[in-house]
Amino acid sequence: MTAAPLPKSGILDIKPYIGGEGRLDVVQNPVRLASNENVLGCSPLARAAYLAGADDLHRYPDGAATDLRAALGRTYGLNPDNIVCGAGSDELIGLFVRAYAGAGDEVLSSQYGFLMYPICAKSVGATPVAAPEKDMRTDIDALLAAVTPKTKIVLLANPNNPTGSYLNKADMKRLRDGLPPHVLLVVDAAYAEFAQLPDYEDGRALVEATNNTVMLRTFSKIHGLAALRLGWAYCPPEVAGVINRVRGAFNVSAPAQAAGIAALSDKDFIQRAIDMTNAGRTQLTDGLAAMGFKVWPSVTNFILVRFGEDAEQIRLSLKQQGIFIRQMGAYNLPDHLRITIGTRDDNARILAALKQII
Ligand SMILES: Cc1ncc(COP(=O)(O)O)c(C=O)c1O
Numbered sequence: 001m002t003a004a005p006l007p008k009s010g011i012l013d014i015k016p017y018i019g020g021e022g023r024l025d026v027v028q029n030p031v032r033l034a035s036n037e038n039v040l041g042c043s044p045l046a047r048a049a050y051l052a053g054a055d056d057l058h059r060y061p062d063g064a065a066t067d068l069r070a071a072l073g074r075t076y077g078l079n080p081d082n083i084v085c086g087a088g089s090d091e092l093i094g095l096f097v098r099a100y101a102g103a104g105d106e107v108l109s110s111q112y113g114f115l116m117y118p119i120c121a122k123s124v125g126a127t128p129v130a131a132p133e134k135d136m137r138t139d140i141d142a143l144l145a146a147v148t149p150k151t152k153i154v155l156l157a158n159p160n161n162p163t164g165s166y167l168n169k170a171d172m173k174r175l176r177d178g179l180p181p182h183v184l185l186v187v188d189a190a191y192a193e194f195a196q197l198p199d200y201e202d203g204r205a206l207v208e209a210t211n212n213t214v215m216l217r218t219f220s221k222i223h224g225l226a227a228l229r230l231g232w233a234y235c236p237p238e239v240a241g242v243i244n245r246v247r248g249a250f251n252v253s254a255p256a257q258a259a260g261i262a263a264l265s266d267k268d269f270i271q272r273a274i275d276m277t278n279a280g281r282t283q284l285t286d287g288l289a290a291m292g293f294k295v296w297p298s299v300t301n302f303i304l305v306r307f308g309e310d311a312e313q314i315r316l317s318l319k320q321q322g323i324f325i326r327q328m329g330a331y332n333l334p335d336h337l338r339i340t341i342g343t344r345d346d347n348a349r350i351l352a353a354l355k356q357i358i
Contacts (some may be wrong), residue, residue, distance in 0.1 A: 038224030164298025
């Protein structure tokens with residue numbers, strides 16, 4: 001046989017993204033805390049809306065996601081024309097990178113920024129550049145210092161995964177003001193709903209004040225719809241026009257659109273998820289700190305914990321008991337593990353198991 005065709009340069013440099021583990025056939029009732037999912041499940045209204053579409057699976061969805069964008073517009077007070085929906089925010093990250101960067105360009109993010117950012121940069125032949133962080137926090141001066149004439153996009157998760165830290169409104173404005181106008185700033189606010197702090201801003205204000213900033217949101221976290229793949233971008237009109245040109249014509253499925261609209265209306269579910277997360281974060285943070293582990297401050301539905309050189313051993317021991325948490329080797333943090341906040345019982349189970357292991 002002849003050699004397989006070679007892909008474009010950069011593609012084979014990508015280490016494929018490996019999602020959080022959650023399966024171990026020998027264990028009943030696994031505790032799945034490796035992927036920052038919503039451990040409460042999803043809103044019953046969303047589930048019902050999803051099921052209600054079962055007889056229409058032969059129909060194409062509305063490619064413009066008109067009703068969903070209208071619902072997002074009503075919920076957040078935004079112009080639906082400036083919203084673009086995607087098959088998860090992952091798809092949107094890829095579309096922004098594809099539309100605004102290519103071979104020879106640089107895509108800038110923070111040292112411990114979300115792993116998909118460098119993957120997407122490489123997939124279009126661009127060079128990912130990472131600015132160093134201090135104490136697991138994005139360093140704006142370092143980001144600005146890393147800008148070169150080749151920089152086309154800055155991808156920034158706020159709050160960030162996997163560190164859990166956030167930048168406040170003033171920080172974000174300083175970043176935007178310091179970036180050259182031709183650089184697109186993508187504020188990935190996947191965990192915005194958990195960051196209930198007066199000085200947190202999801203990027204919306206910057207989108208409205210500039211023509212070079214976008215905000216990304218997802219239904220995978222607070223709404224618990226990760227399986228359906230649903231995210232959205234709020235953009236200046238010109239940028240929305242660009243992404244609408246490059247996205248798939250039917251990139252968001254009909255069940256996802258229907259469930260998304262219903263999820264937005266279920267304020268009780270959203271509040272329950274926030275309350276559970278806040279209580280669980282304190283429960284886990286206090287429990288882990290009492291065992292002597294360093295827990296980085298988090299405003300999200302997960303925490304990053306330094307377990308030291310035994311981190312992988314600890315993770316494997318927990319896995320044997322059906323408790324799945326995330327290894328951080330891919331982020332060059334092999335002595336850390338990331339734990340999604342669980343229910344009160346999940347958190348108690350992981351703390352009890354850890355006590356035994358150490
Ligand atoms: C910061 C960040 N952005 C985007 C995503 C992707 O989310 P989605 O499920 O919408 O593709 C994740 C998922 O973990 C994330 O942590």
